[in-house]
Amino acid sequence: MSMNDVLAQEKLLLAEIEKFNADLSRHYTKLQGAHAAALPHWAGDDMQRDYDSKWTEVDATLATYMKRTGPEYVETLKRTIKALEDYLGGGR
Numbered sequence: 001m002s003m004n005d006v007l008a009q010e011k012l013l014l015a016e017i018e019k020f021n022a023d024l025s026r027h028y029t030k031l032q033g034a035h036a037a038a039l040p041h042w043a044g045d046d047m048q049r050d051y052d053s054k055w056t057e058v059d060a061t062l063a064t065y066m067k068r069t070g071p072e073y074v075e076t077l078k079r080t081i082k083a084l085e086d087y088l089g090g091g092r
């Protein structure tokens with residue numbers, strides 16, 4: 001694989017991660033709304049407590065990805081792409 005191929009693949013990966021991050025954010029917002037809407041209908045029962053203990057972990061993981069991990073991936077890829085472009089373009 002040539003460096004031009006690597007650059008093209010990095011750009012495709014960046015586009016896919018940016019789309020994934022946007023889709024995740026949109027779906028996460030919908031999921032939070034549905035979660036909040038369901039809560040009054042089962043508040044206080046054992047199933048709700050079990051669900052909430054699991055939801056808390058998932059929610060924290062998703063929030064961390066959206067606030068830190070996802071943006072860090074994007075910035076890393078942008079730096080990599082810039083370095084490849086500089087290398088392939090002779091530093092222009």
